[in-house]
Amino acid sequence: xxxxxxxxxxxxRGASPVILSLPHTGTxxxxxxxxxxxxxxxxxxxxxxxxxxxxxxxxxxxxxxxxTFHRYVIDANRDPSGASLYPGQNTTGLVPLTDxxxxxxxxxxxxxxxxxxxxxxxxxxxxxxxxxxAEVRRVRELNGVAILYDCHSIRSVCPFLFDGVLPDFNIxxxxxxxxxxxxxxxxxxxxxxxxxxxxxVNGRFKGGWTTRHYGRPREGVHAIQMELAQKTHLASEExxxxxxxxxxxxxxxxxxxxxxxxxxxxxxxVSPN
Numbered sequence: 170x171x172x173x174x175x176x177x178x179x180x181x182r183g184a185s186p187v188i189l190s191l192p193h194t195g196t197x198x199x200x201x202x203x204x205x206x207x208x209x210x211x212x213x214x215x216x217x218x219x220x221x222x223x224x225x226x227x228x229x230x231x232x233x234x235x236x237t238f239h240r241y242v243i244d245a246n247r248d249p250s251g252a253s254l255y256p257g258q259n260t261t262g263l264v265p266l267t268d269x270x271x272x273x274x275x276x277x278x279x280x281x282x283x284x285x286x287x288x289x290x291x292x293x294x295x296x297x298x299x300x301x302x303a304e305v306r307r308v309r310e311l312n313g314v315a316i317l318y319d320c321h322s323i324r325s326v327c328p329f330l331f332d333g334v335l336p337d338f339n340i341x342x343x344x345x346x347x348x349x350x351x352x353x354x355x356x357x358x359x360x361x362x363x364x365x366x367x368x369x370v371n372g373r374f375k376g377g378w379t380t381r382h383y384g385r386p387r388e389g390v391h392a393i394q395m396e397l398a399q400k401t402h403l404a405s406e407e408x409x410x411x412x413x414x415x416x417x418x419x420x421x422x423x424x425x426x427x428x429x430x431x432x433x434x435x436x437x438x439v440s441p442n
Contacts, residue, residue, distance in 0.1 A: 177238045177293050178300040183230035186312040186435035187428055188304055190319045190379055191224075191235035192245035192297065193217035202242055205281075210274030213239055215261075217322045218410040223402055223417055224320055228428040232308055234301045236293075241265055241274060243289040245297045246319070246377035251286075254377055259329050264289065271329045301379070309389050313439035316352065316431050317392040319379045324406040325398035331373045337401050338368035341376030341394035347384025348391035349438055355430050356393060363423040366401070389440060395427075 177197070194217045203211065221235055236245045240261075247254065247263040254260060261267065264281045268274050275281075281289070309315040325335045338360040342353045353370065360368035376384070376394040384392030399406045402417040 177236060178297050179233075179235045179237055180300055180304065181233045182304065182307070183232045184311060185228060185230040185232065185432055186308060186314055186316055187228060187231050187432050188301075188308055188315060188317045189224055189231055189233045190301055190317060191217070191221050191233060192319070192377075192379060193240050193321060194219075194221045194235060195237040196239050197237045198239050198242055205276055205279035206241065206274055207276050209268060209272050210241060212408060213241065214408065214410075215240060215265075215269050215323075216410070217320070218399065218403060219412045219417075220320050220322050220397070222412060223322075223397075223421065224424060224428075227421060227425040228432060231428065232304050234297070234304055236297045238293050243286070243294050245294055246321075246379050248378045248382075249290055249294055254381075255375075263294075269324065269327045269330055298382075301383070305383055305390055312435060314389045314391070314435050316348075316435055316438075317379070317383050317390065318428065318431065319377065319392065319394040321374075321377075321394060322397040322399045322402075323374075325400045326406070335373065335396075335398045336367040336369045337398045338363075338366060339372055339374045339394075339396035339398075340368065340370045341374045341380055341396065342371060342392075343376045343381050343384070344371055347376055347380050347386070348393050349386050351434060351437070352391045352393055352431065355434055356395070356427055359423065359427050359430060363426075366420075366423065386438075389438070391438060 251263045264286050305315050374396040380392040380394040401420050404411040404413040
């Protein structure tokens, strides 16, 4: 396996048919952007805390593509056109103006304008997806198929975004459109028997722009999103969002099972010549 550092993207290349995308674990905020964030924004609360650590080492030869920049700079899992992923529902945008509790994150008058958003698209969003698209092509050419597994986490209680308490495992395939049915079924079966964890398929989170953009099963690219409730691997869902090794160890067993199953399944998804 080779490692390539392509700021604002980190890429680790492997030979497995599985690719892990990590668009929201980065915490880098350039100085000119940081100066415009208010106190709430500087807390970076909406990070996918420790998700890269959670998945590290679970599958030999897996490829990972990780954004190093924070989602407040620009959200790598949003449509670059700015179109909403969930029309009619509360969500955050390409360059968020608020956090997941609908609190403003920018100083008054410092909210990014259209020209600034375009600059960030070119400097951050574009390079991340160029790297991810390149790895999808490489892995598909190498294996005849690629399975893109998009890694996420969120607080289990966010009233602005959803009612009640979020299940532990939230599987998203945009209603089954982004992968072969066997991919969705394999992940759901493992989650269903992983007690005491709870799960849902295409509930509040149906897959973000990454899953929807790359998931083209007929072209040999299968994409699935996993949104984890942060209580599954953090000591607390509030600052300092500390990693809980005990909780994480139990969860890693399930996640390793998922990734191994997808890797084995990949061969059956290769179209005959």
